[in-house]
Amino acid sequence: xxxxxxxxxxxxxxxEAFRVDDKGEKLTTNQGLKVSEDEFSLxxxxxxxxxxxxFHFREKVTHFDHERxxxxxxxxxxxxxxxxxxxxxxxxxxxxxxxxQDTSKKTPVFVRFSTVNGARGSADTVRDARGFATKFYTEExxxxxxxxxxxxxxxxxxxxxxxxxxxxxxxxxxxxPQASTAHDTFWDFVANNQESxxxxxxxMSDRAIPRSFRMMEGFGVHTFRLVNEQGQAHFxxxxxxxxxxxHSFVWDEAHKLTGIDPxxxxxxxxxxxxxxxxxxxxxxxxxxxxEDEFSLGFDILxxxxxxxxxxxxxxxxxxxxxxxxxxxxxxxxEQVAFHLGNVVPGIDFTNDPLLxxxxxxxxxxxxxRLGGPxxxxxxxxxxxxxxxxxxxEGFHRQTINLGKVSYHRNSLAGDTPAPASVEEGGYATYQxxxxxxxxxARSESFADHFSQATLxxxxxxxxxxxxxxxxxxxxxxxxxxESVKQQVVDMFTNVSLELATAFAVNVGVNPPxxxxxxxxxxxxxxxxxxxxxxxxxxxxxxxxxxGFNGPEVKYVLDSLMNAGIVPEIISENIGTVQxxxxxxxxxxxxxxxxxSVLFDAVYMIRGSDKNIKFNKDAAYFIDEAFSHYKPIGxxxxxxxxxxxxxxxxxxxxxxxxxxxxxxxxxxxAIAAHRFWQRKLV
Numbered sequence: 001x002x003x004x005x006x007x008x009x010x011x012x013x014x015x016e017a018f019r020v021d022d023k024g025e026k027l028t029t030n031q032g033l034k035v036s037e038d039e040f041s042l043x044x045x046x047x048x049x050x051x052x053x054x055f056h057f058r059e060k061v062t063h064f065d066h067e068r069x070x071x072x073x074x075x076x077x078x079x080x081x082x083x084x085x086x087x088x089x090x091x092x093x094x095x096x097x098x099x100x101q102d103t104s105k106k107t108p109v110f111v112r113f114s115t116v117n118g119a120r121g122s123a124d125t126v127r128d129a130r131g132f133a134t135k136f137y138t139e140e141x142x143x144x145x146x147x148x149x150x151x152x153x154x155x156x157x158x159x160x161x162x163x164x165x166x167x168x169x170x171x172x173x174x175x176x177p178q179a180s181t182a183h184d185t186f187w188d189f190v191a192n193n194q195e196s197x198x199x200x201x202x203x204m205s206d207r208a209i210p211r212s213f214r215m216m217e218g219f220g221v222h223t224f225r226l227v228n229e230q231g232q233a234h235f236x237x238x239x240x241x242x243x244x245x246x247h248s249f250v251w252d253e254a255h256k257l258t259g260i261d262p263x264x265x266x267x268x269x270x271x272x273x274x275x276x277x278x279x280x281x282x283x284x285x286x287x288x289x290x291e292d293e294f295s296l297g298f299d300i301l302x303x304x305x306x307x308x309x310x311x312x313x314x315x316x317x318x319x320x321x322x323x324x325x326x327x328x329x330x331x332x333x334e335q336v337a338f339h340l341g342n343v344v345p346g347i348d349f350t351n352d353p354l355l356x357x358x359x360x361x362x363x364x365x366x367x368x369r370l371g372g373p374x375x376x377x378x379x380x381x382x383x384x385x386x387x388x389x390x391x392x393e394g395f396h397r398q399t400i401n402l403g404k405v406s407y408h409r410n411s412l413a414g415d416t417p418a419p420a421s422v423e424e425g426g427y428a429t430y431q432x433x434x435x436x437x438x439x440x441a442r443s444e445s446f447a448d449h450f451s452q453a454t455l456x457x458x459x460x461x462x463x464x465x466x467x468x469x470x471x472x473x474x475x476x477x478x479x480x481x482e483s484v485k486q487q488v489v490d491m492f493t494n495v496s497l498e499l500a501t502a503f504a505v506n507v508g509v510n511p512p513x514x515x516x517x518x519x520x521x522x523x524x525x526x527x528x529x530x531x532x533x534x535x536x537x538x539x540x541x542x543x544x545x546x547g548f549n550g551p552e553v554k555y556v557l558d559s560l561m562n563a564g565i566v567p568e569i570i571s572e573n574i575g576t577v578q579x580x581x582x583x584x585x586x587x588x589x590x591x592x593x594x595x596s597v598l599f600d601a602v603y604m605i606r607g608s609d610k611n612i613k614f615n616k617d618a619a620y621f622i623d624e625a626f627s628h629y630k631p632i633g634x635x636x637x638x639x640x641x642x643x644x645x646x647x648x649x650x651x652x653x654x655x656x657x658x659x660x661x662x663x664x665x666x667x668x669a670i671a672a673h674r675f676w677q678r679k680l681v
Contacts (some may be wrong), residue, residue, distance in 0.1 A: 009084060010384045011108035011137045011633050019327060036579030068370050069334070071120045075131045077179075079213070079266045080333035081273060085109050085136060085283070088410035091317060093227040094234050094287060097346035099138040108137040109320060110380065112336055113213040113265070116148075117168055117672040118179025125254040125261035126179040126210045127471065132218030132240060133338045134320070137384045140425060144342040145238055146362070148291075150207060151219035151306040154196040154313055156359015156446050164189065164196075182478035191487035197444075197453040197495055198304050205456075206248035206464060211600075214279040214537070215247040222355040223300045225348040226287070227430050229466070235300060237295065237307055237352065239284035239314050246534030246675050251470060253597045255629050270325055275566070277537045279322045280458035282406045298452070299445035303354040305452055309525040332380045337366040345422075348430040351440075365580075371395045388417040397431035406601075420479055423493075450494040451519050457496045458522040462531040463676040465499075472503040485509045516605060518566075535671040536564035541599040541625075542571050543618055547608030549636045550583025552659060556603065556635065557585070559663040565670060567603070570594055574612050579607070591617035596625040601670045604638030619645055626650070629678055631669035635662060650674040 005048070027035045035056055042054035052056065056207060067119045074079075084106045091100040099107045114131035115122065131147040135142055154164050166172075167189035168181050175621075177183055190196050200518065204210065211218040218240030227233045249257070257264050287305050339362040340355065345573040349355060362591030366375050372395030374380055390406045405413040422427035460468065472492075476485050486509045493500040504511040524530050540560060544553065560567050571577045571587035578584055588594075591614070596602065602625045604618070622645055627630060633654040634642050642648045642655055652675030656662035669675075 009106060009108045011110075014382065014384055015327075015379050017332075018505065023143045024558065029056060030063070034241075051671075064214050068259075071637050073365070075112075075114040075133075077121065077124070078112045078131065078258060078333060079269060080110060080112040080326055080336060081260055081269060081279075081322045082276075082326065083109045083111060084321045085318055085321055087318040089315070091226070091230065091285075091316045094228055094236075095346035096229045097143070097226075098345070098346050099136060099143070099344070100139055101657075104312065108384065109322075109442070109623040110135045110137075110332070111320075111322060112267070112333060114336070115179065117181065117191070121411075122179035123258035124265035125151055125209065125249065125257040125262075127181070127203065127251075127254070127475075128179065128543075129203065129208065130210060130213070130216060133242075134218075135336065135338060135342075136147075136484070138344055139388075140344040140386060141385060142342045142349065142381075142383045143344045144338045144340060146340050146358075147218050147220045147238065147240075148340045149216040149218055150199065150238075151211060151217075151221060151239075152198050152202065153221055153303045153354060154199045154454070155193065155354060156195050156302055157353040158361065159353075161191070161354075162195075177478075180478075182475040184479050184481050184484055187476065187479050188481070188484045190606070191484060191491050194494075195304050196492055197449050197491065198456065199494065200492075201453045201456045201468065201615050204468045204475070205460070206250075206333040206403045206467055207246075209251065209254040210248040210270075211249055211285070214269060214272060215242055215244050217241060217246050218281065218321050219306075220557040222303055222537075223350045224355075225350055225430055225447075226539070227346050227348050231431070233430050234289055234346070235288040235290065237284070237286040240281040240320070240539045241284055241314070241316065241606050243280035243282065243532070244534045244536060246528050247531065248528060250628050252472070252673075256595070256597045260597060268324075272537055273322065273325050277564070279565075281322075282316045283320060284316045286312045288312060288315055298448060299443060301350055301352040302446050303352055304521045308455070308521075308523040310523055318629055331378075335370060335378050336380045337361050337370060337375050337377075337378070339366065343427070345425060345427050351432075351434075372477075374398065388510070390417070432517050436479055447535045450517060453495040453518040455521055455523060456526055457499060459519065459524060459526040461676075463674075463679070464527060464529070466679075469499060469502045472499070474507045476503060476507040479507070482509060523675050527662075533671045533673065535667050538565050538600040538670045539598070540565055540567045540601045540603050540670065541594070541596065541621070542567045542584070542585075542603045542605070543638070544577060544579075544642075545571055545607035545611070545614065546578055548577070548579040548605045550579030550581040551603055552635055553579055553585065554583050555659055556663055556666075560603075560667070565667070567598070568594075572611060584673040591621060596621045596630075597628070599625070599630075600664075600673070601625075601631040602633070603666065604632070604634040604641050606641065608638035615641075622647070626653075626678070629674040629676055631666065631672065631675065633662065633666040633669070651677045 027038055029035060041050045043050055076251040086106050087100060087103045090103055104186045112133045117128045118126060132149055132559045133146045134142050166578055168186045169493050170176055170178055171183060171185050190200055217591045220238030224236050225233045293300060341363060374394050374396045377398045387530050390408055392406050403413060422428045476488060479485050480608050489500050489504045490514060493515035495517060497512060501511045557567050569585050569587040571588045573589060574587050576584050602622060618641060622641060626647055631652045639655050647653050649672050652669050654662060654665045654669055656665060
């Protein structure tokens with residue numbers, strides 16, 4: 001938990017002018033005319049036709065007809081939040097970007113998390129990559145770091161992006177399935193575009209079903225450049241490291257959540273911020289000198305490759321704290337426009353062909369979605385510094401430009417607005433020598449599609465490997481084409497013979513004969529087994545009924561909350577539940593309104609209940625939590641439930657009678673997140 005910061009930053013102050021509270025106000029038209037009637041349209045007689053002159057009706061319905069703007073083709077399902085970024089380490093040695101030099105300054109940010117595949121109305125917890133886009137409102141203009149929670153991508157050249165999206169979207173003949181890659185066209189694309197192998201390993205891993213937006217890493221994906229005051233450049237990869245560690249669901253859990261709470265990630269992020277549990281991410285960079293460009297054994301311009309952290313360590317340089325929810329989802333989250341071309345002096349591009357294509361595509365997309373070239377004037381997109389240029393008119397223009405001049409060069413306005421020199425803060429593109437023959441081709445240095453996919457596989461713990469196998473079994477089990485399934489098996493034999501063999505028979509095709517990979521290298525940083533373990537903000541289901549041990553429960557609940565854990569009470573009825581010694585708690589849920597998949601752990605107390613159905617529901621709740629490898633604690637009569645479910649003594653099941661020991665062990669178990677050794681019990 002990070003401390004509250006209720007002070008307004010410059011972006012908050014700018015947005016203040018656009019905030020409107022309608023409470024207590026009289027109804028008006030959009031022109032400010034007060035309206036005397038809003039229930040009935042204007043008619044010729046009480047049973048007569050509606051009159052065309054009813055301007056209020058026409059304005060109201062016309063606005064309603066146009067309320068929906070085109071959703072994003074990808075990343076349609078998103079959720080945004082405000083925050084601030086503060087630098088730990090002056091990066092002047094590497095970049096002239098001011099927000100990466102001043103450690104005392106707090107830079108406002110807006111972050112949009114998203115899924116990639118599904119439509120706006122799809123579920124949060126589907127298997128998918130997640131967008132992690134950050135807009136920095138810097139003193140030099142807006143800088144957008146538009147990334148994902150996976151450090152690599154499916155393709156190497158942006159010209160293939162339409163093909164990729166067409167393949168993973170619902171199939172065009174029947175528009176099925178929604179928000180899922182478990183179908184023929186996607187896997188046909190994979191098998192016939194084998195540069196996707198590395199990304200597929202990440203998508204089939206636990207990284208594609210994150211526990212929370214607050215518990216997933218972010219990556220800039222591409223290789224960028226940092227350029228300092230002297231014009232010296234370094235290659236850079238950007239990372240966001242969550243303070244709570246990187247954690248995921250198990251597949252059955254994620255699958256059930258799509259029905260129980262399709263807004264799970266939204267609810268989780270919104271609720272955490274409202275409670276003051278502000279998500280914190282540290283910004284890290286991997287930096288490579290230009291003279292070392294070809295030293296890694298692969299092409300650093302290939303977006304299907306990562307830089308192993310053991311080879312090039314991540315330098316942590318700052319912290320982002322997300323501390324304010326939006327005031328209005330549409331005005332902010334839906335209208336925010338990210339663009340990789342929004343850079344500031346000291347940050348520049350490379351010749352990564354996927355990055356180069358995105359520089360065109362993002363701007364082009366916003367022109368359609370937001371109705372023209374003036375989307376930068378929407379409050380959420382406006383920089384905190386003024387903008388001056390000769391651009392005029394267009395849809396939704398808000399700026400009222402004064403004077404006659406709208407061109408450069410000129411004499412009537414003293415040749416202003418005039419370009420700024422580099423010394424005055426003007427952006428200067430890095431002067432990279434470029435020469436070559438016009439050609440449609442791909443460098444041979446991009447030809448290795450499998451070594452880093454194998455690196456990822458080698459880096460996984462045994463439970464993570466099993467989850468990847470099970471994901472392949474599920475996804476390919478939905479594919480109808482025997483040919484496509486066989487092609488995928490043959491393709492992933494190049495990644496791991498063990499992996500391809502493990503899912504081949506299960507999906508009904510021939511297992512590989514020979515093959516495999518000779519790559520033995522691994523990267524421990526890629527395994528979630530090695531992530532930060534934290535109990536903070538974890539949700540615990542507390543199951544009890546009337547007559548529970550009051551002092552005991554109060555001690556446990558107080559201890560959990562003091563540790564930053566969020567307990568929520570489940571009982572027979574919603575409302576006050578009486579315990580012994582005058583202790584009362586408020587039940588927020590029943591088993592009808594809440595399920596185990598909504599919680600990280602379970603604490604059982606029981607009480608003097610005789611309700612057979614309640615006990616049956618509790619037994620199912622506990623069994624399901626146990627099957628998802630979650631920690632379970634019990635005290636007093638709650639231990640009887642452990643005995644009924646035969647859970648006593650199992651890994652991650654706590655039933656100490658000494659309450660101090662019990663609380664400490666339960667908190668430690670909650671931080672551990674999962675107990676995979678149950679697979680072996």
